[in-house]
Amino acid sequence: MKYHEVKPCTALESHIHAFWELNGDESACKWERIFPDGCPGMVINLGAPCKTDNGSAVMEHGKTYVVGTMTSFKDSLIDSDTHLLGVCLKPAVFSSFYTYAPQNELTNNTVEFDLGLSFDFGKIMSDPVPYLNSFFSTRKRDKHAPLQSVLTDIHQSKGRYSISVLAKRNHTTVRQLERDFKTHIGVTPKEYSAIIRFQAALSLLNTANHKRNLAAVAFECGFYDHAHLSNEMKRRTGLAPSQF
CATH class of the missing domain: 2.60.120.10 (Jelly Rolls)
Structure with a gap:
């Protein structure tokens, strides 16, 4: 291929x-x-x-x-x-x-x-x-796409801001944010943040010289514990973290 x-x-x-x-x-x-x-x-x-x-x-x-x-x-x-x-x-x-x-x-x-x-x-x-x-x-109709300031916050925090914090930082309400994400992205802001948090963990697990254990990766990326991270990896990838 x-x-x-x-x-x-x-x-x-x-x-x-x-x-x-x-x-x-x-x-x-x-x-x-x-x-x-x-x-x-x-x-x-x-x-x-x-x-x-x-x-x-x-x-x-x-x-x-x-x-x-x-x-x-x-x-x-x-x-x-x-x-x-x-x-x-x-x-x-x-x-x-x-x-x-x-x-x-x-x-x-x-x-x-x-x-x-x-x-x-x-x-x-x-x-x-x-x-x-x-x-x-x-x-292309718009110079700037919708939700860019919110997306910047999510990516810079690697998905660790709560939705209420995101709404407050961007001068909107949680309900309006959820409507905007549904229209323009297709998932809720909570789900999108979870995807970005998953991607941060995946990046660490794929780093060749990464020596930290699964619990350390979970802590660094904002998961409750290594079991939470394992379940999230399985749901997003169909694979266990040990397979990366």
């Missing part, structure tokens, strides 16, 4: 993490697993039909899909004829490009786009990165 990423143009860096491409090879025919990171995405299938969402959905050749925010792991079957091209959006930016649906309707799902909203297959095959930069630059 071959995978690589390309950064978007400067004008899109506030809204898009990266464009990515995945190609299967002759040795490939296995389920590949990705973990939740709080980001939605878009995918166009340039190859053979590809099973995703743990086998419950199929991405067909030539069609464009939106991938909602994930709360748990997602497996896709990659074989020699797989060719996917995708966009990793930043949190809460989907509404800057599309008026499609509240994001909670897309959570944990891969949904086919209407043809009029999809990528142009011929143009994306010809010159993908310039096409994607032009496509999203043309559609």
